[in-house]
Amino acid sequence: MNAIVETHDSPTPGPQTAPHPTHKFKLLLKREFWEHRGGFFWAPIIAGAISLLFALMGIIVGLVAGHRAAAAGEFEIDGVQVNGFDLAMLTSKLSADDLAKLSQGIDISLLFSGMWPYIVLAFVVFFYCIGALYDERKDRSVLFWKSLPLSDTETVLSKVASATLVAPLIAGLVGVATMFGFLTLISIVVLLHGGNPFTLLWGPAHLFTLTIGHLTWIPVFALWALPTVGWLMLCSVWARSKPFLWAIMIPLFAGIFVSWFDVMELFNMQSGWFWSNVVGRLLLGTVPGSHLFYREGSGDMIGDNEGVQALLHEASLSGMVENLTMPELWIGAIVGAAFVFAAIRLRRWRDDN
Secondary structure (H helix, E strand, O other): OOOOOOOOOOOOOOOOOOOOHHHHHHHHHHHHHHHOHHHHHHHHHHHHHHHHHHHHHHHHHHHHHHHHHHHOOOOEEOOEEOOOOOHHHHHHOOOHHHHHHHHHHHHHHHHHHOOHHHHHHHHHHHHHHHHHOOHHHHOOHHHHHHHOOOOHHHHHHHHHHHHHHHHHHHHHHHHHHHHHHHHHHHHHHHHHOOOOHHHHHHOOOOHHHHHHHHHHHHHHHHHHHHHHHHHHHHHHHHOOOOHHHHHHHHHHHHHHHHHHOOHHHHHOOOHHHHHHHHHHHHHOOOOOOHHHHHOOOHHHOOOOHHHHHHHHHHOOHHHHHHHOOOHHHHHHHHHHHHHHHHHHHHHOOOOOO
16 A cells, blocks of 8 residues: 655745844943943933023023012112113123123033033943943853844944943033023923013023034044043953953053152153153043143133133034044054054953953
């Protein structure tokens, strides 16, 4: 008896295509964001909210003091006593020079109101880089990630991009939102006291310039912070324990050694150059605006009318473009890239097994 065997040809699976490198890199960036969203996302938002809270408290204190002064008859313009909170009358008394000073004052207030997220950014990026490659060795998760089709180059570069681009971008957007929130608070006060917010605030303020400045500083920050980011990640992947101490103490002891033995005099240079261009660049690069101390005439940027103009210029698009011409920025970026390359090489075998 012949048995009839039915065979069902199962469809042969087609060739598996490898995921595109950009898709993998995008997933790595998402991984870094979700693992560190507390620092990348919530920390600048909380800082901006605290900034607005302090601004509101300052407004309330100022209004109370102003009402007391108005009640005591201390507001006078051209010898005529006026209600200090009659902003319509005060506006009519302002000269063209007064309006120009008002515009500068508003711009400076907006600039400083949006700085709080950047202050937090300096600490977030610093400690993120310290633990970026050490924590995965500490909890042995590096073995899992190395089992996936992800190269060391992709992994390390995703962490560098998160520190130099993703975190600053979020801080910049929060800074812009904080700036508009501060201006809204002041507008409500002006409106409640008979003033026109569009004439007194929104018109004189250079909102477009300041908004563009919040965003165009990101490439400058990324390049300027690269030596610090690269150094911290190199220590993170190299140190078997306490990477923070290694990252801090090596540059500091190097600076002490150079100063103690006057090593820089061999090159006809002062020890201060080493502290500024080596120690400072390795440890303080994540501080937004630290590059200004390396610009000529930065000491005159605060304190007078020209200083205010210079500070506002730094927040503009042209000011940020000028920063890209700094030789210190590009030299540091090359050194930082070398540190990142060394971190990639070390991660290939550094798993503490």
